[in-house]
Amino acid sequence: MMISTRGRYALRVMACLARMDREKYIPLKEITDAEEISQKYLEGIMGTLSKAGLVESAHGKGGGYRLSRAPEDYRIGEILRLTEGSLSPVSCVEGTETPCPNASRCSALPVWRRLDELINNYLDSIYLSDLIGDFTGDNYVI
Amino acid sequence: MMISTRGRYALRVMACLARMDREKYIPLKEITDAEEISQKYLEGIMGTLSKAGLVESAHGKGGGYRLSRAPEDYRIGEILRLTEGSLSPVSCVEGTETPCPNASRCSALPVWRRLDELINNYLDSIYLSDLIGDFTGDNYVI
DNA sequence: TGATTGCCTATTGACTTGGTAGGCTGAAGA
């Protein structure tokens, strides 16, 4: 498995924010109540989204989170790569990793690279707005 | 990450066997010496491959493993699914799992399903024989 | 009978995952 609850929770929150008033800051409690996600756990994920600028946050009373762009402007690949760390199917093609010493004579490497491309291109072809079309309100889960 | 060393080791062994005399049984020790893989660890993986009929084994002196089909007849998706258990990118689309109670109102499910298809179709389009074309002898690693 | 080789079960240490706990900081409003 490649995409854990971390990435899926991120997607849920982003979709949830996309369906709400995008001017207002939405407190996390409101989201976790509706989505039945652990608030404390989600706080960590929101930190990642916030630091990367995918959401804007406001401290204190009346604070919370809101999207920083329109839902059409988020590729879900971007959200997932950020929160999962990587979407690479094998460690060999993870950008962060020190390159495998056998890379030059590995006949499987092209296979992994192509698979990596396939996955990322596909997830980059889907936008946050694509996930909120058919569902509204609490009739919605990821 | 979706494909661990377990699946990659399996691929290496299969490719190794494909490059050797396919009539003879090759003892595991010979393979692990050449490929620098832990013999004991590989034994467990071979058990999986053997039980599923992907390789034939012979006990005792002069025993070992050999492919049960031609290298052109193994899809690498088959080898990886078997040894990894599943190639599903998310648990939601794992066949074994009890279906998610929210499946009917999950707008992301079609995305996961399509991604799952993409991955499996791609890996099923590549054959074991494709991995042994350009490399011979010890000039070969996966 | 002894050497070889596959097979089976259990155990280990490192790491990841999902979640919890507690406290600090910053902002709005009474």
Next chain:
DNA sequence: TCTTCAGCCTACCAAGTCAATAGGCAATCA
């Protein structure tokens, strides 16, 4: 100014997975 709300930060925890190891049994051949 004080309280309350809400984000943020660090640490911790239990369960599970991964890669590997250990030891011994069973089958086969010379």
